[in-house]
């Protein structure tokens with residue numbers, strides 16, 4: 001590098017404002033290794049709340065999300081902190097991911113042998129219709145713009161099989177009581193687009209309009225506040241309707 005003789009070292013820095021790039025890859029892996037803990041635990045402790053990922057998995061388990069799961073599709077798995085727990089829980093035959101941060105996507109492919117699909121940032125076009133038992137995204141729709149989120153929701157509904165689950169979390173008005181809003185105002189970069197709010201009422205209407213049933217919702221930590229996790233189920237398609245033509 002021509003500037004080196006002048007004593008200036010050029011280092012590629014991470015752009016935290018770009019939500020499609022996630023955390024700096026090498027630095028995060030190395031910091032987790034120095035701390036002697038898994039990358040997932042390191043991210044929980046450093047950027048969120050210790051045990052928050054496991055708490056989510058446990059709640060989903062109680063709701064029956066992981067029973068009979070052979071195929072999963074996940075949007076924005078990042079370091080794979082949810083992915084690794086889901087794989088451990090239900091050993092799916094197929095785990096497909098859509099991830100915009102290339103170093104993390106390649107890492108997950110190598111570590112967990114997942115199927116990494118081309119990622120255009122709003123569709124799941126490589127996943128067949130009604131082909132997965134679980135479509136999920138964690139801490140993704142708190143950063144994606146409104147229409148991106150809506151596109152992804154349509155796709156999650158498309159790819160999940162009847163009887164399968166759609167799971168994600170969003171920052172709803174229920175997560176924004178005055179004291180929590182104060183924390184966001186004090187801690188977040190006020191002029192950035194993060195976090196993105198998604199009205200709860202709109203989200204519920206979006207899924208019910210498409211015949212998708214709400215199973216439950218619950219809140220989990222996302223520093224400095226909380227997000228609301230939604231669990232939906234695509235209704236089993238109805239069997240053939242028996243026509244009672246009546247006796248003559």
Ligand SMILES: C[S@@+](CC[C@H](N)C(=O)[O-])C[C@H]1O[C@@H](n2cnc3c(N)ncnc32)[C@H](O)[C@@H]1O
Pocket residue numbers: 019020021022043075076077078079080081082098099100101104119120121122137138139140143144148
């Ligand atoms: C806040 S991180 C959450 C990562 C992981 N799900 C977790 O909870 O640890 C958001 C993740 O979504 C990815 N991402 C952002 N925008 C995306 C998009 N439009 N399509 C797919 N992935 C996206 C980022 O690269 C990052 O890995």
